[in-house]
Amino acid sequence: MTEPTPHGDRQVDATSTAEERELEAALRPKNLDEFVGQPRVRQQLSLVLQASQLRQAPAEHVLLSGPPGLGKTTLAMIIAQEMNAPLRISSGPAIQHAGDLAAILSSLTEGEVLFLDEIHRISRTAEEMLYMAMEDFRVDIIVGKGAGATAIPLELPPFTLVGATTRAGLLQGPLRDRFGFTGHLEFYDVDELVLVLRRSAMMLDLRLSPDAFVEIASRSRGTPRIANRLLRRVRDWALVHQIHTIDVAAAQAALDMYEVDERGLDRLDRAVLEALCLKFGGGPVGLSTLAIAVGEEVETVETVAEPYLVREGLLGRTPRGRVATAAAWEHLGLRAPDDAQQGQRMSTRNVSDQSGANPDQDNPETPLW
Numbered sequence: 001m002t003e004p005t006p007h008g009d010r011q012v013d014a015t016s017t018a019e020e021r022e023l024e025a026a027l028r029p030k031n032l033d034e035f036v037g038q039p040r041v042r043q044q045l046s047l048v049l050q051a052s053q054l055r056q057a058p059a060e061h062v063l064l065s066g067p068p069g070l071g072k073t074t075l076a077m078i079i080a081q082e083m084n085a086p087l088r089i090s091s092g093p094a095i096q097h098a099g100d101l102a103a104i105l106s107s108l109t110e111g112e113v114l115f116l117d118e119i120h121r122i123s124r125t126a127e128e129m130l131y132m133a134m135e136d137f138r139v140d141i142i143v144g145k146g147a148g149a150t151a152i153p154l155e156l157p158p159f160t161l162v163g164a165t166t167r168a169g170l171l172q173g174p175l176r177d178r179f180g181f182t183g184h185l186e187f188y189d190v191d192e193l194v195l196v197l198r199r200s201a202m203m204l205d206l207r208l209s210p211d212a213f214v215e216i217a218s219r220s221r222g223t224p225r226i227a228n229r230l231l232r233r234v235r236d237w238a239l240v241h242q243i244h245t246i247d248v249a250a251a252q253a254a255l256d257m258y259e260v261d262e263r264g265l266d267r268l269d270r271a272v273l274e275a276l277c278l279k280f281g282g283g284p285v286g287l288s289t290l291a292i293a294v295g296e297e298v299e300t301v302e303t304v305a306e307p308y309l310v311r312e313g314l315l316g317r318t319p320r321g322r323v324a325t326a327a328a329w330e331h332l333g334l335r336a337p338d339d340a341q342q343g344q345r346m347s348t349r350n351v352s353d354q355s356g357a358n359p360d361q362d363n364p365e366t367p368l369w
């Protein structure tokens, strides 16, 4: 049976549902040593934490940025754990008014870690309150309305704010500047995902051959959350087929059944590439036309399928529309028309020269991952 994901039955979506978060919690690394990959962020963070322990003061505020599923929430929890501090969790969307934030801040205890997920979505008034709280450990509580309103200053105990965002570019400068340390999480390579999977398999009591781990890792789009999800799908498959040691053939069969191909593309991703190559000769074609051709909303194609296709170098965005790259033709097992290859060389150059200059209702804010 298929676990629901935010985009229907999409196994390769990098975000998670409430149901899935419980499964994830069990697999979360508990300390920095267990946290796989991201060597730079790990080292830097470790230094920040050690220094705070030596100073016997709460760590500086930490901002974690990067695409969904790479370990931001996990790291926030590790920070609290490593500092032996209690953790309070909230998120930008949950803080609609300055009062919501004031209530949280005024109940913090000394040294507590406050994790604000999706911090770029916090309201403006709350954001301004946060500036002062981060810098001076102080807030002004406004009492009354209109001419009679007065600001009552309130001292806060020193705390550590850990903010997480998938859109660091959307953060206001003054907010970004108040973080002592920013860690940017990168996609994981296959070797690192194999380590994530080995750890998860051990915790789930699963036996896999080494090449089965590599097979799952290669289909996981550089994202631990997807790797763990695919592992659960393979586990289900093995259970039903009564396979005790999962070899590469079993992993392939399971993932093929869920229509996740050897590069981590799913049905929608492939439909987009196939339409682009087979219906439009490799493009360029406008995004809206492409969306109609695959029977999806423009937004779905743009935000769900396209970022990974672009990241993988399978699809290019040019001022004249979307184009398939030579790698896309190859991935579909098709031969690129000779003139298309010529066109693609041009288009690829256009992508880097004029990124964002896309007339096809393109949102330049849309990240390319």
Ligand SMILES: Nc1ncnc2c1ncn2[C@@H]1O[C@H](COP(=O)(O)OP(=O)(O)O)[C@@H](O)[C@H]1O
Pocket: 023, 024, 025, 027, 028, 029, 034, 035, 036, 037, 067, 068, 069, 070, 071, 072, 073, 074, 075, 196, 224, 225, 228
């Ligand atoms: N570096 C890592 N090592 C091991 N597991 C990881 C790592 N990063 C993420 N995970 C796993 O992936 C899942 C998603 O991680 P999470 O921290 O929730 O991502 P984010 O908050 O960035 O969306 C969790 O189940 C976590 O256990």
Ligand SMILES: [Mg+2]
Pocket: 072, 073, 074, 117, 164
């Ligand atoms: Mg998270």
